[in-house]
Amino acid sequence: MAYKKMPLWLRGLRSGLVFSLYVLMILVWAFPVIWVIFTSLKTRTEIFTLPPTIFFKPTIEHYIEALLAQDILRGIINSLLVACGTTLFTLLIAVPAGYAFSRVRFPFRGRLSFFALLAQMAPPIGLIIPCFLILSRLRMLDTYAGLIAVHMTLTVPFSIWLMITYFQDLPPSLEEAATVDGVSPFNTFLKVVLPNVWGGVGVTAIFAFIESWNEFLYAVVLTGSTTKTAPVAIFGFLAAEESRWGPFTATGVMIMAPVIMVALVAQRQIVKGMTMGATKG
Amino acid sequence: MFKGREEKKRPRPSHIRQQERFGFAMITPSMLFLFVMAAFPLIMLVVMSGFRIDLTYPAGNRWLGVGNYLQMVHDSRFLHALKVTAIYTVSTVFLQVVSGLALAMAFFRSFRGQGFLRVSVLLPMILAPVVVGLAFRTMIMTPEYGILDYISMVLGFGSKPWLVDPEWALFSVIIIHTWQWTPFAFLVFLASLNALPSDPLEAALMDVRNAWQRFWHVILPMIRPAVVIVVIFRTMIALRAFAAIFSATGGGPGTATEILNLYTYRESFNSLNLGYGAALGTTLLVITVVISMIFFRMRESRM
Numbered sequence: 001m002a003y004k005k006m007p008l009w010l011r012g013l014r015s016g017l018v019f020s021l022y023v024l025m026i027l028v029w030a031f032p033v034i035w036v037i038f039t040s041l042k043t044r045t046e047i048f049t050l051p052p053t054i055f056f057k058p059t060i061e062h063y064i065e066a067l068l069a070q071d072i073l074r075g076i077i078n079s080l081l082v083a084c085g086t087t088l089f090t091l092l093i094a095v096p097a098g099y100a101f102s103r104v105r106f107p108f109r110g111r112l113s114f115f116a117l118l119a120q121m122a123p124p125i126g127l128i129i130p131c132f133l134i135l136s137r138l139r140m141l142d143t144y145a146g147l148i149a150v151h152m153t154l155t156v157p158f159s160i161w162l163m164i165t166y167f168q169d170l171p172p173s174l175e176e177a178a179t180v181d182g183v184s185p186f187n188t189f190l191k192v193v194l195p196n197v198w199g200g201v202g203v204t205a206i207f208a209f210i211e212s213w214n215e216f217l218y219a220v221v222l223t224g225s226t227t228k229t230a231p232v233a234i235f236g237f238l239a240a241e242e243s244r245w246g247p248f249t250a251t252g253v254m255i256m257a258p259v260i261m262v263a264l265v266a267q268r269q270i271v272k273g274m275t276m277g278a279t280k281g
Numbered sequence: 282m283f284k285g286r287e288e289k290k291r292p293r294p295s296h297i298r299q300q301e302r303f304g305f306a307m308i309t310p311s312m313l314f315l316f317v318m319a320a321f322p323l324i325m326l327v328v329m330s331g332f333r334i335d336l337t338y339p340a341g342n343r344w345l346g347v348g349n350y351l352q353m354v355h356d357s358r359f360l361h362a363l364k365v366t367a368i369y370t371v372s373t374v375f376l377q378v379v380s381g382l383a384l385a386m387a388f389f390r391s392f393r394g395q396g397f398l399r400v401s402v403l404l405p406m407i408l409a410p411v412v413v414g415l416a417f418r419t420m421i422m423t424p425e426y427g428i429l430d431y432i433s434m435v436l437g438f439g440s441k442p443w444l445v446d447p448e449w450a451l452f453s454v455i456i457i458h459t460w461q462w463t464p465f466a467f468l469v470f471l472a473s474l475n476a477l478p479s480d481p482l483e484a485a486l487m488d489v490r491n492a493w494q495r496f497w498h499v500i501l502p503m504i505r506p507a508v509v510i511v512v513i514f515r516t517m518i519a520l521r522a523f524a525a526i527f528s529a530t531g532g533g534p535g536t537a538t539e540i541l542n543l544y545t546y547r548e549s550f551n552s553l554n555l556g557y558g559a560a561l562g563t564t565l566l567v568i569t570v571v572i573s574m575i576f577f578r579m580r581e582s583r584m
Contacts, residue, residue, distance in 0.1 A: 021387055022398060029464060030401040033408070035428055036416050048426055051435075097311040105297075106304030112312060119319040123569050124521055125545045126562035129555060130322035130329060153318045156311055179296075185303040214409035216524035221550055231411040235528055238415050245419055252412045259407050267400050270407070274465065275472045 033256070040249035047245050062246035063254070072251050075233030078144075079213055079255075082229055085148040086212035087205050090155040095201060098163025099189055103175070113164070120157035127153060128221050135222065142224035150218045155208040162207065165276055166200030167193070203273045206262055213259065230255050323566065329559035336553035349560035359561065361536055362544040369455060369540055370519040376459045377515055378508065381466025386496065389474045402464035410461070414528030417457050418444060422529075444530050447537035454526050454538050461525065462518070466511050473507035474500070513576045520569055541565055 039047055041058040067073050100106070101113045131150055132141075140146035170193065178188040194201075219229045228236075234251045238244075263270060333345050353359050405413065421429045422443035430440050443453045477500075485499045501508075523542045526532065532539035532547070539547075545565065549558025 018387060021384070025384065026398060026401045028460070029405055032416060032421060032428075032460075033404050035420060036412075039420055050426070050431065052428060052431060093311040093314055096307040100304045100307035104300055104304035104307065106301040109304070112308060115312070115320075116315060119315045121517060121569055121573055122319055122323055123542070123562065123565045125523065125542045125549075126326050126566045127319065127322050129545075129549050129559050129562050130325040131318070132550075133329070133334075133555065134322065134325075149318060152314065156315060160311060185300065186306075189307075210407050214407075214411075216409070216411045216527070217546070231409050231524070234415065235411055238419070238528075242419075248415065248419065252416060255409055255412055259409075260404065263400060263403050263407055267396070267403055270403060271399060271468055274406070275469045 033260075036249050036252050036256070039245060040253045042246070044246055062250035066247040066250040066254070069237065069247065071228065071233040072230070072237065072247075072254075075228055075230035076254060078223075078227050079230040081144060082147050082151065082219075082227070083209050083212040085144060086151040086155055087208040089148065090152055090159050090208045091201060091205060094156050094159035094204070095163050095194075096189070097160045099167050099193065101160065102164045102167035103170075103193075104185070113160070116157050116160045119153065120161075122153070124154070124217055128218055131218075132221055141222060142227050144227055147219060147222050147227060147229075148212075150222060151212045151215055154215065154218075155211050158211075159204045159208055162204045162273060162276075163197075163200060166197045166204075170196055199269070203266070203269045206266060206270060207273060210259055210262070213255075326559050326566065327563050329556060330563045332556045332559075334554070334556035334559070336555060342556075345556070349557050352557065353560060353564070358536060358539075358544060359541075362539050362541045365451065365536075365538065366520070366540045366542075368451065369458070369522070369538075370516060372455050373458045373462070373519050374512060374515045376455070377463045377466045378511055380459070380463050381511070382470050382508070384463075384467045385470035385474055386500070388471060399468075402467060405461045406464055408461075410524035411528045413457065413461055414525040417453070417525075418529045422453060445534060447534055450530050450534060450537045454529055457525055457529060458519065458522060462515065466515065469507055469511050470504065473504045477503055509576075509580055513573075513580070516572060516576070517569070520565070520572070541568075 038054075038056075040062055041060070042053070042056055043059055043061070046053055046056055097116070101109060101116075128150070135141050135146045135150075138146075174193060174196065175188050178192045179185075183192075214231065215229075216231045216235070219232045220235070223229060223232060230251070234248065234255065237251065238248050330349055331344060331346055332342060333348070334342050419427070421427050424430050424440050424442070424445075425434070427443070430443065434440055442449045444450050482499070482503070486495055489495045489499060521542070522540060523546070526538055526540060527543060527546075530538045532543040536544075541561065542565070545558055545561040548554050548561060
């Protein structure tokens with residue numbers, strides 16, 4: 001190994017450089033997030049103190065203020081409803097499709113799975129213009145069902161493709177015994193195959209939830225006073241009161257919190273799911 | 282005779298037919314959904330682009346044919362948006378690939394404390410783009426009180442008009458997008474570097490002394506598929522960008538950061554001119570389809 005041939009001082013220098021880069025990277029990517037959390041816990045005067053303070057007495061006043069602002073609490077509840085609904089219905093239709101595309105033989109399989117891939121490439125702004133017109137004719141603007149249906153156009157295609165990769169990893173002999181015993185294909189899927197991919201279903205659910213939870217364009221077009229989601233509410237809040245960084249960051253932290261917690265618990269699986277499509281391709 | 286007809290009626294054994302029926306049944310809900318909610322709206326978008334659909338004055342709505350497209354050719358704001366989109370897409374993808382690759386090379390084979398770094402680089406990618414955009418607009422890029430501007434002042438570069446000056450604003454939204462998405466390129470490149478078979482790699486590295494030549498002639502050709510994939514993925518995502526720019530600058534100052542997505546949004550949902558908006562959306566659809574076709578060709582021929 002070329003690395004081992006290096007003189008000791010060069011190896012030391014290399015490790016030192018890599019370590020400084022390591023610290024720098026954590027600073028560049030984690031620091032803005034940490035800074036948002038810090039700001040949310042400072043008093044209003046302290047937020048606008050120069051030089052910025054790193055040690056301060058934390059306060060939760062901004063959280064209380066944000067939660068008392070009607071729009072924001074309601075936005076968080078709405079976001080939760082929409083994201084959970086989107087995740088549930090996405091799994092319900094995408095998991096069976098992923099299974100069929102990866103392990104069942106039927107005509108036009110390749111073409112239909114390619115159609116699912118194409119649906120993912122549709123530009124969102126192009127999709128929302130006709131969807132807005134359709135939903136307004138159906139009197140479904142500002143309804144949970146309308147927003148969930150449109151969010152599912154984002155989540156269903158990638159969920160099908162993610163599930164295909166998880167089903168493909170299973171041994172080909174898995175269904176054989178059940179088929180010989182005369183168990184119906186659907187029961188085989190439900191009772192023999194599905195228990196082996198719960199992990200994959202979980203990762204797919206995480207991605208679908210995050211996508212819907214963070215989504216802004218569809219929500220800002222389709223929602224009104226009843227179903228406004230948290231990203232729309234926080235945007236409206238800051239647009240109206242530009243200098244109120246405290247409640248804004250507190251809301252930002254509340255929007256980030258579920259996602260950060262998921263990231264801490266399932267980081268390995270999320271990174272694998274994200275890079276899998278790219279490294280296997 | 283009777284038996285022969287029976288056999289012609291079912292050319293395939295029954296268990297295969299059962300499989301096929303089962304397969305179709307399993308994909309029907311999702312395919313039906315994607316047809317109704319994605320394919321049909323896109324067809325409708327193209328049809329809408331041939332009409333004048335103005336929600337503020339519905340009485341004047343009528344068939345225009347290619348009228349919207351003729352208007353587009355002379356619309357300087359559209360041409361400007363096209364230019365901004367091209368600059369934004371090319372520079373963000375380029376910056377992500379170059380910095381992602383450089384970081385992955387630095388950590389290749391000497392990667393310690395993976396967990397902490399992995400969480401740090403994962404964070405930006407899973408945060409709501411609207412929160413990212415608003416945070417940059419306020420606490421990070423506000424003159425004097427924004428932490429980035431403060432650091433710039435402490436380092437002696439002085440306060441910068443991050444989001445206020447037209448040229449700086451375009452630069453800043455490119456930086457925001459690059460900040461948020463370089464981790465993706467980094468993680469993909471690191472994964473594919475770690476997946477390289479080590480023996481041929483060692484043998485090839487032995488022959489080449491110069492570090493730059495090692496990278497250019499040995500490692501880069503080996504991970505070229507990953508580079509192509511990252512370029513494809515990121516270009517597609519950059520063409521969908523909306524929330525981060527919308528919340529950081531709103532397309533401004535003026536129209537300095539108004540990419541095609543933002544202009545289409547404003548035309549459709551602020552001016553309520555859905556027909557012209559649909560023509561802009563159709564243009565974006567065509568651009569996306571053409572670019573993805575070029576990419577598919579590239580992948581097939583090179584790999």
